[in-house]
Amino acid sequence: MPQHTDEPRPRITVIGDALIDELRDPTGSREFIGGAALNVAVGLSLLGDDVTLVAMVGDDEPGRRIRAYLDDYGVRLVASPSAHGSSRAISDRRDGEPRYEFNEAAQRRALRFDEATLAAIDEADLVVVSCFPFDDADQSAALRDAIARSAERLLLDGNPRAGMLRDREAFVATFEEFAARSLLVKVGDEDAELLLRAALDAFVGRLRRAADAAGPSRGRPLAVLATAGREGATVHHGDLEVHAGIVALPGPVVDTMGAGDATLSAVAHHVARSGLPGDEASWAVALEAAMSIAAATVRHEGALLRVPPTREPVELLGS
Template identity: 30%
Template sequence: MTETALVLGEALVDVVNRTDGTVDAHPGGSPANVAIGLGRLGRRVELLTWLGEDEHGAQVRAHLAASQVAVVPGSWDAPATSVATATLDATGAATYDFDLTWDLSAAAAPTAEPIVAHTGSIAAVVEPGASKVLAALDSARPHATITFDPNARPALMGAAADARKAIEKVVHLADVVKVSDEDLEWLCGSVDDGSVDALAREWARSGPAFVVVTRGGSGATAFSAAGAEVSIQAPRVTVADTVGAGDSFMGGLIDGLWTAGLLGARRRDALRAIDEDSLRLILERCARIAAITVSRPGANPPSLEELAGA
């Protein structure tokens, strides 16, 4: 049977307000973007989410299907599909407002046992769905690698201290964590880079094989449980906007570990023993994937063919 990724989390419609006054709407949501990134890289992937049987839900479903992402049966119980409004600044960076609720249906069940289970963002913090996501990850861990991207949304997650407690429950369960420096700054209440790296090191000692901190155009650093640190630079590109950049990086990270044969519970020890050169190569490929995404508008990760030609 073909190995499968399970992504748990929100799929929604992003309404983007650009600095030139134009407005466009397209499907989004951090976990959904990760699933799409994996689908475009040729991976079999299922998305366990919560959509409404409405126009926005149909738009999301079509968008997922176009990238070979299957929606888990039972994911259609929401009273309405959620909407996120992104406002871009002059640099292309986005701030968000949400009209969103998050839950999982008891009737929703993946069709295959996954080799990796991923979650992130709203799905891991906002109740009542967050507790169900945590339980699903715990159930998957005996056979799957667990990956996590906090992808903080302060407008929905409340006080940073409370969000950190919920986020760290997943961190301790995860095998791989990818987090932006901006998210760590918010969670530790400081813009001091020493505090950001200290929290990443603390997380790496608490369960994951390694924690990757992305720093936008400044690259990324992986902090391993064993104390190793691996840094890479980001390719230089003209930025259209940063929407979906971190999600594309996350999808590339899962895909890279998949190619290296390091996914699945039986490979957990091998994942923890990954050497620095192998990890660096995977991170550099993730950075190329993210660079393609930021070079064009919206959360639009590359296909395998586009990546090969980049």
């Protein structure tokens, strides 16, 4: 359940996806409530923040399970309707490399930017966008209008998925545009490979150049959080480059599915409570906490954020 302190809780609105993750492997089939944005929203709530999720959820049995799950973890839902039911992602790991499939709802995902959605964005101290269809021109235009006043409080994670990607070039161009108006953007090595067929450093460079091209209107340099699996994470922020390796914890790695989302949750929580770090020491603290939380998360099946058992969230994150 969410952790609470006597401090005022930041209000964070997360915009993106919510779905059923179906995992198939030699032991059988299991289902989890998931979606990158949902994972981040629940993670932030577990860390003690006041969280709203904007996502498409069907009026069906899976949708009722998603709603109940969010309610259990104290996350408010502003739901967009779905003509195709709730989204589902199938991860088939029965024969070597995992294969991913997405149902029609996931492939046609769309958000409705109605009064409730706009209010959730306007009232938030921080807005996080994760796994958004940046290759959908209409959706991108609606998001652009909705967050027009949110540049100083916008965190962005493209989280592209091959099975939901319609136009790679359009996705990259629009993602770079939104990144240039964000406070912080997260990218992973798998994102760079899928979108650019290039190394992570190349993607980081493109995003930083796009932000620089936005000129002095930004007011501050873009922070890029680059994650590279077992290689850890690096923040590129102005002249700073701060790296944190993975954290060794007892027990085997069970499931890496939620590592990136847990990392983003931890960093977003830190930014919401303390602001964007401005020096190497502050970034080192934030990254160490994020890597510790990611390490604890991957030692459990599913993507639910975990905190190392010997540390309290308030102590770990300096909340």
